[in-house]
Amino acid sequence: MNTLTIAWIGFPFFIGFIIYLMPKLDKYLAILGAIVSAAFAFQLFAMPSAVTLELLNNFSVTLLVDRLSGYFILTNALVTAAVVLYCWPTDKSAFFYAQILMVHGSLNAAFASTDFISLYVGLEVSGIAAFLLISYPRSDRSIWVALRYLFISNTAMLFYLIGAVLVYKASYSFSFAGLAKAPPEAIALIFMGLLVKGGVFVSGLWLPLTHSEAETPVSALLSGIVVKAGVYPLVRCALMVEEVAPIVQIFGVGAALMGVFYAIFEKDTKRMLAFSTISQLGWIVAVPEVGGFYALAHGLVKSALFLIAGALPSRNFQELKQKPIDTRIWIALVIASLSISGFPFLVGFGAKMLTMKSLLPWQAIAMNAAAVGTAIVFAKFIFLPRGGKAETKPGFWTAVLLLLAGLIAANAFYVEAYTLENMLKAIATIAVGWLAYFLIFQRTAIKLPRILEEFDHLVGFMSLIPLILFWMALSK
Amino acid sequence: MLEALVLATVFCGFFGIILKKNLIMKIVCMDVMSTGVIAYYVVVAARDGWLTPIIAKGKDVPYADPVPQAVILTAIVIGFSIQALMLVGVMKLARDNPTLESHEIEMNNTN
Numbered sequence: 001m002n003t004l005t006i007a008w009i010g011f012p013f014f015i016g017f018i019i020y021l022m023p024k025l026d027k028y029l030a031i032l033g034a035i036v037s038a039a040f041a042f043q044l045f046a047m048p049s050a051v052t053l054e055l056l057n058n059f060s061v062t063l064l065v066d067r068l069s070g071y072f073i074l075t076n077a078l079v080t081a082a083v084v085l086y087c088w089p090t091d092k093s094a095f096f097y098a099q100i101l102m103v104h105g106s107l108n109a110a111f112a113s114t115d116f117i118s119l120y121v122g123l124e125v126s127g128i129a130a131f132l133l134i135s136y137p138r139s140d141r142s143i144w145v146a147l148r149y150l151f152i153s154n155t156a157m158l159f160y161l162i163g164a165v166l167v168y169k170a171s172y173s174f175s176f177a178g179l180a181k182a183p184p185e186a187i188a189l190i191f192m193g194l195l196v197k198g199g200v201f202v203s204g205l206w207l208p209l210t211h212s213e214a215e216t217p218v219s220a221l222l223s224g225i226v227v228k229a230g231v232y233p234l235v236r237c238a239l240m241v242e243e244v245a246p247i248v249q250i251f252g253v254g255a256a257l258m259g260v261f262y263a264i265f266e267k268d269t270k271r272m273l274a275f276s277t278i279s280q281l282g283w284i285v286a287v288p289e290v291g292g293f294y295a296l297a298h299g300l301v302k303s304a305l306f307l308i309a310g311a312l313p314s315r316n317f318q319e320l321k322q323k324p325i326d327t328r329i330w331i332a333l334v335i336a337s338l339s340i341s342g343f344p345f346l347v348g349f350g351a352k353m354l355t356m357k358s359l360l361p362w363q364a365i366a367m368n369a370a371a372v373g374t375a376i377v378f379a380k381f382i383f384l385p386r387g388g389k390a391e392t393k394p395g396f397w398t399a400v401l402l403l404l405a406g407l408i409a410a411n412a413f414y415v416e417a418y419t420l421e422n423m424l425k426a427i428a429t430i431a432v433g434w435l436a437y438f439l440i441f442q443r444t445a446i447k448l449p450r451i452l453e454e455f456d457h458l459v460g461f462m463s464l465i466p467l468i469l470f471w472m473a474l475s476k
Numbered sequence: 477m478l479e480a481l482v483l484a485t486v487f488c489g490f491f492g493i494i495l496k497k498n499l500i501m502k503i504v505c506m507d508v509m510s511t512g513v514i515a516y517y518v519v520v521a522a523r524d525g526w527l528t529p530i531i532a533k534g535k536d537v538p539y540a541d542p543v544p545q546a547v548i549l550t551a552i553v554i555g556f557s558i559q560a561l562m563l564v565g566v567m568k569l570a571r572d573n574p575t576l577e578s579h580e581i582e583m584n585n586t587n
Contacts, residue, residue, distance in 0.1 A: 117547050117550070120550075120551065121550060121554070124554045124558070125554075127558075128554075128557065128558060128561065131561060132561075135565065138568070140568070140569060140572055140573075140584070140585060141585045141586075143565045143568050143569055144569060144581055144582070144585040144586075145585070146565065147562060147565045147566070147569070148582075150558060150561065150562060151502070151503075151506070151562065154506065154555075154558050155490075155493060155506060155509070158486075158506075158509055158510055158513050161513050161517075161551055162486070162513055162516060165516060165517050165520050165544060168520065168543070168544060169520055169523075174547070209586060213586075454582060455578055455579075455582055456494060456578075456579075459493055459494050460494060463490070463494075
């Protein structure tokens, strides 16, 4: 298994470079990379215990793969496969597929690492590859959005590096476990980097613009899986080092509420989905023990939603209310929206119920409010008029059907959720959300200011968050 | 003392990122910041000694810790490649936004 793990980490990079040598095989190699990762993830689910690897003595690279990373790896594989299928009939160049494999490989590496330096490398490589994917159209706008993304993530990662060396100073090791002995400033700096990279709470305000302005398949990739690379280490640290778990959980609840609040008032489909991503990332870190399953549910549904939103006739909700959308697209949209709202028979239900079950008492009210908020947000999609006719891109249906099938099949991971009580609770939550939507939010025309999303303010916030983190870490 | 100087470098870079208007200057400031971070790794490596860590017979001298140095090499390479990519992006942007003021570019490209 050890050799297999190392081979699996190297594989996407290897075939990614092969693509440059054999550009004709690009799509086939890209899909092969995704299939290999999916197979590896199932191998992990079948294994009784975790695989731990320590390379080159005890202070350098440590890897750990278990069921938690299995969920993230499976999400990565499915989302990558869907994106490749979506782009299959288009004339995207070999370069594009090579970059998809780079993102895929670096995220795999990030999901396997349990030391700060391997994680740093994984995160930075994924950032660079994501930059190249966002700027692929080569328009001014796409280059600016990509540049802004890379700039913010790199600045955050510089703070992260200072935190990493402080951990090393305290325990002569870069391993996540060293966080227990690290001074509070180390925790503050590292978490600040990860919160920015993972788009959690106010540090994630870079995310709406980046995810909404990228091309459809790239948005699906970014929102479905790239942000998870910042979230996974938060979850892993919270599980390995008990002292930091409350910090992660508080930020999770904050993000869940903030994201949903912005999403309710958003008038643009893709921006709304991006805000919903912030909220869902909060759900993942709010309960670290079950975060993996939630990440799988969210990755599948969010990439499906982004692909579907790309096939809608407009991005503006006001215009969409005037133009009926194609009934088949509408059905796909409703299935995905119901899953994310937590409707039974779709994986979102199992994930929400498992998370709800493991909530701490102080989190319960806030997270239930966030669940109702999610139902309100996605009521906007569900109650759009249907009946129109529209042509979809040729690769659209294969990709969306793969993701929707995943939404139903992934129920198998947690069938215990299907009790009468849980189902009633889920349906009641959605009913309350829809009622609120019809009575209040359908007609509201409040426009939230976007000033906090400006570049300078994003960097400014970056300096405020570690102060909060520092005091939290100090008082633990 | 050394640590204070290193931290001052990091903060100079960081405030430069916020306060400078020009995109090129922002990128240069980011480089200053990353220089500070790299220097901090070197300072941490040298806290027990500063001689090159090569084993030699009959010498028991305080060696520098090789691990942070090895690690920061990776970060230097990554930082350098990100810098290069960003500058290419800025070159492309400069064609339509010759002043390269980040606020202007943001106004032109996000609304």
